[in-house]
Amino acid sequence: MHVILLGPPGVGKGTQGILLANSMGWQRVVTGDLLRAAVNAGTDLGQQAQEYMSAGELVPDPLIIEMVKEKLSALPAGTGVLFDGFPRTEPQVTAFGVMLEALGLTIDRVVVLEASDEVLVARIAGRRSCPTCGSVYNSVLAPPQREGVCDNDGSQLVHRTDDTEATVQNRLTVYRRETEPLISYYEGSNAIVHHISGDQGVDEVQAEVLQALGVGL
Numbered sequence: 001m002h003v004i005l006l007g008p009p010g011v012g013k014g015t016q017g018i019l020l021a022n023s024m025g026w027q028r029v030v031t032g033d034l035l036r037a038a039v040n041a042g043t044d045l046g047q048q049a050q051e052y053m054s055a056g057e058l059v060p061d062p063l064i065i066e067m068v069k070e071k072l073s074a075l076p077a078g079t080g081v082l083f084d085g086f087p088r089t090e091p092q093v094t095a096f097g098v099m100l101e102a103l104g105l106t107i108d109r110v111v112v113l114e115a116s117d118e119v120l121v122a123r124i125a126g127r128r129s130c131p132t133c134g135s136v137y138n139s140v141l142a143p144p145q146r147e148g149v150c151d152n153d154g155s156q157l158v159h160r161t162d163d164t165e166a167t168v169q170n171r172l173t174v175y176r177r178e179t180e181p182l183i184s185y186y187e188g189s190n191a192i193v194h195h196i197s198g199d200q201g202v203d204e205v206q207a208e209v210l211q212a213l214g215v216g217l
């Protein structure tokens with residue numbers, strides 16, 4: 001099964017992606033991770049990407065698509081794959097479709113996590129992270145035991161500068177403009193599209209995702 005997981009920033013996509021891939025034994029494909037791994041390993045594609053990054057430029061889509069292709073080609077046949085937050089623009093969808101066809105693969109399902117801008121902004125603005133262990137807390141949804149302090153190591157939690165209300169609103173606008181239209185594209189394809197509310201607890205969202213995919217308990 002090949003599944004795309006989409007959703008706006010703050011909807012809990014990362015968390016659900018990891019839970020889903022782990023519980024199904026699927027390979028999770030995250031382009032940011034592929035990019036970092038390729039650069040660190042100094043592969044051909046990684047070196048090309050590094051040149052753009054060193055110049056302060058975005059890594060172009062064709063390079064990203066090549067990385068995804070390399071990853072998919074290396075997986076044993078029949079491996080379930082979860083594309084987490086990719087593709088996220090129309091040019092990516094087009095190039096991705098061409099690449100999948102060349103590999104003889106199709107997208108079976110698309111899971112869209114949804115929540116209102118109001119909920120998402122409040123969530124992200126309430127985010128605090130630990131500079132020591134990387135744990136993420138939320139003053140509303142998942143507060144630490146002691147306010148402002150990491151449960152694991154007692155470090156002072158910090159508020160990332162890109163988690164302010166203005167930057168969050170900006171990222172949401174980009175999502176609504178660039179990524180949301182892709183949902184109707186997939187609704188017009190052979191893939192089955194599931195819409196699930198991200199405005200509920202982690203366990204409830206996970207249960208709904210598994211049920212939608214027909215792999216629930």
Ligand SMILES: [Zn+2]
Nearest residue numbers: 130133150153
């Ligand atoms: Zn910590």
